[in-house]
Amino acid sequence: MFKLQELIRRDIDKLALNITTEQGKTLKDAHGDVFRGLEVVEHACGTATLQMGEYVSNVSNGIDTYSIREPLGVCAGICPFNFPAMIPLWMFPIAVACGNTFILKPSEKDPGASVLLAELAMEAGLPDGVLNIVHGTNDIVNAICDDDDIRAVSFVGSNTAGMHIYSRASAKGKRVQSNMGAKNHGIVMPDASPDATLNALVAAGFGAAGQRCMALSTVVFVGGSKSWENKLVEYGKSLKVSSGTEPDADLGPVISKQAKERICNLIQSGIESGAKLLLDGRDIVVPGYEHGNFIGPTILSNVTADMECYKEEIFGPVLLCLEADSLEEAISIVNRNRYGNGASIFTTSGVAARKFQTEIEAGQVGINVPIPVPLPFFSFTGNKASFAGDLNFYGKAGVNFFTQIKTVTQQWKSLPGSNVVNLAMPTSQKA
Secondary structure: OHHHHHHHHHOHHHHHHHHHHHHOOOHHHHHHHHHHHHHHHHHHOOHHHHOOOOEEEEEEOOEEEEEEEEEOOEEEEEOOOOOOOHHHHHHHHHHHHOOOEEEEEOOOOOOHHHHHHHHHHHHOOOOOOOEEEOOOOHHHHHHHHHOOOEEEEEEEOOHHHHHHHHHHHHHOOOEEEEEOOOOEEEEEOOOOOHHHHHHHHHHHHHHHHHOOOOOEEEEEEEOOOHHHHHHHHHHHHOOOEOOOOOOOOOEOOOOOHHHHHHHHHHHHHHHHOOOEEEEOOOOOOOOOOOOOOOOOOEEEEOOOOOOHHHHOOOOOOEEEEEEEOOHHHHHHHHHHOOEEOEEEEEOOOHHHHHHHHHHOOOOEEEEOOOOOOOOOOOOEOOEEOOEEOOOOEOHHHHHHHOEEEEEEEEEOOOOOOOOOOOOOOHHHOOO
8 A cells, every 4th residue: 555655646647637538627626636535545554553453351250352353355346437536545445455355346437547546556566356447337336236245335426326236235235335415515604704715615616517525515694695696706707617638727527418418407497496697607618629518607596495406416516505594594404405415614603613513414514614524534424315324435434344343252261170061151150
C-alpha cells in the first residue's frame, strides 16, 4: 500500500486526464477525485492497527480468551460513473490490506481509471489474482450477487440498483454495504456569514456538475430567501461551463444525453408545479462543443416538499431553494426527507448549531461545512434511504466489513485426575 500511494502520486496527472476524458468533469475536479481516493490508500497503510483483536487473560481459572480478525476471502465492488478513481479506492485497498482478494466492476461509462489503478497495484507488487477487474452491466452485476465464492459486495450508485444488489446478494448470504441516493440539505440561518455561505452553497451545489452523492442540492432559508436570491444568481452566473480539459472551466458536461434529458425534465416539472426559475442553465451552448451534454447552474426558488424535483435526486447542477419560519421547521423539513447522507447548517450561533447536530437525522453533519465527508480514519456514515447494510465504507467500519471476527478460548493448566465428570461450562468451573 505504501508503494501504491507513491505510484498514484506519480501518475495523478495521467489519472486525472483519463477521468476528464471519459467522465467529463474538470481537471481540477478529477485531481480531487484521485486525491480523495489516495487518502483512503494512505489510511489502508495503517490498517493493521485496526485489525488488532482483544485479549483477556485468566477469564476463568487457567483460561484465556482472545479475538482475532480474519479475512473473508473473495470480495467484490460495483462502482458508479461519477467518481472513477475515488470509489474503487474506497473499496479494494481496505479489502486487500485486510487479506482478501477483490473483484472490481467499474462503471461501463468510464472504466479507464480502474484499469490504470489496477496496473499501478500490480506495479506496486500486488500478486497476480489478488485484484481482478470485470467489465459489463446487469448480467455481470447479477453474477457477482449470485456467485457462491464471493463473500461480500460493496456498491455505490442509485437506489434502484443499490436495493436490487442489496436484496439479491443478501439473499445469498453475502455481506453488503450499499451507498445510494441522496438529497443533501443546507439550512441557512439569518445570522450566517453572507459571503462564506454563498461561496459554500455555489461550490457544493454546482461543483462536479452536481454529479456527486454529497452535492448540496437543497437549501432551506430560515426567515426567507429573498435577501439571498440575487447574490446566489450572481455567483451562479459567474461560473464557466466548458469542456473539462479547459483550464478555466468550473463545470464540465453531465455524463450522457439521457442524464441531461432527465435533469431538464425535473427542472421543467418544478416550474410547472409552481417553482420560480431564478437561473436557467438548460439552453447553454459551449462553443466548439455544441452537441455536448452541458447544463449550466440552475436555481429554483419557491420549491415545496411535494414537488417531483424535490423528491427525486436530480444529480445535476441544480440548486433548490425552500423557506422555513424557524430552525425547528427547517429541521423538520430535512428529517421528513427519505434520504440521510448529509446535512449542513450555516450560522454564527453555537446554540443553533448544537440543536441542529442533535436533532438532525442525516448521517453526516456539517456546521458551516457544505460537504461534510469525513477523512478516511472516520467512516462514510450515510443512513436512512441513502444506505443499506450494517457496516459503512472505510474507517473502522470498513475494516470490520472486510473481516470476520473469531474468538478463541484456551485452557492451559494441570488437570487433576478424577473419575467425576464436571458438566459445568469450562469458564464457570471454580478449579
